[in-house]
Amino acid sequence: MPIDVYPVSQELAVYLRKKLLAWEQNNYPAFPWRDEIPPFHALVAEVLLQRTRAEQVVPVYLNFVRVFPNPASLAQTNIPDIEKVIAPLGLRWRARFLHELGKELVADGSVPANLVSLRKLSGVGPYAASAYLSFHVGRRVPIVDSNVVRFYGRFFGFRTGPETRRDRQLLDLADSIMPKRAFKRFNYALIDFTRAICRPKPLHDICPVAKRCAFYRERFRGEFNFT
Numbered sequence: 064m065p066i067d068v069y070p071v072s073q074e075l076a077v078y079l080r081k082k083l084l085a086w087e088q089n090n091y092p093a094f095p096w097r098d099e100i101p102p103f104h105a106l107v108a109e110v111l112l113q114r115t116r117a118e119q120v121v122p123v124y125l126n127f128v129r130v131f132p133n134p135a136s137l138a139q140t141n142i143p144d145i146e147k148v149i150a151p152l153g154l155r156w157r158a159r160f161l162h163e164l165g166k167e168l169v170a171d172g173s174v175p176a177n178l179v180s181l182r183k184l185s186g187v188g189p190y191a192a193s194a195y196l197s198f199h200v201g202r203r204v205p206i207v208d209s210n211v212v213r214f215y216g217r218f219f220g221f222r223t224g225p226e227t228r229r230d231r232q233l234l235d236l237a238d239s240i241m242p243k244r245a246f247k248r249f250n251y252a253l254i255d256f257t258r259a260i261c262r263p264k265p266l267h268d269i270c271p272v273a274k275r276c277a278f279y280r281e282r283f284r285g286e287f288n289f290t
């Protein structure tokens with residue numbers, strides 16, 4: 064699946080950055096894992112957020128940090144008891160990975176701060192590793208989940224599939240759009256915007272980038288003057 068819109072023009076990248084950062088100023092959700100929190104809880108939050116809506120994760124996360132203040136407490140708890148804590152999210156199989164994660168972090172002594180080591184930890188997928196580095200370590204790493212893939216596919220007008228988020232061109236495109244300095248704010252804007260506006264049933268009417276969106280222009284061709 065070639066992404067033939069890459070490389071993106073500098074003008075379009077600047078447009079997207081400005082619009083999304085401006086949108087985020089009025090729409091930033093203060094989730095508890097966006098505060099200054101210990102690395103262990105930050106990593107667990109990003110693991111729980113994989114394939115789960117943030118609003119659903121909030122009460123589970125708050126209970127989790129109360130029950131498991133550190134990796135040792137997680138490692139010493141049996142899997143059925145971990146399951147009870149994360150049960151509201153469904154996906155109970157994650158309890159086994161979290162238990163392993165606790166043991167690995169106890170053995171390592173700290174949460175690693177690089178992509179390769181993070182990806183070796185149990186339950187830490189590409190999204191969780193990138194989100195941890197960007198939001199909690201301050202590394203300039205693009206965040207690409209299924210929502211972001213859907214948005215870029217619609218905005219730039221290319222077809223997407225289940226494997227697109229691993230596509231090298233997509234990752235290069237995401238990297239080229241991310242600002243050099245305000246990357247953390249931009250990444251928050253991107254995941255918040257794709258969750259709230261460019262969602263599966265998109266809210267075109269209140270979308271700040273509709274004017275330049277390929278999907279929107281194609282769908283409403285002839286109804287508006289886009290120039």
Ligand code: SF4
Pocket residue numbers: 214217218260261262265266267270271272273274276277278279
């Ligand atoms: S106009 Fe619609 S499809 Fe395009 S980015 Fe906005 S919400 Fe998504």
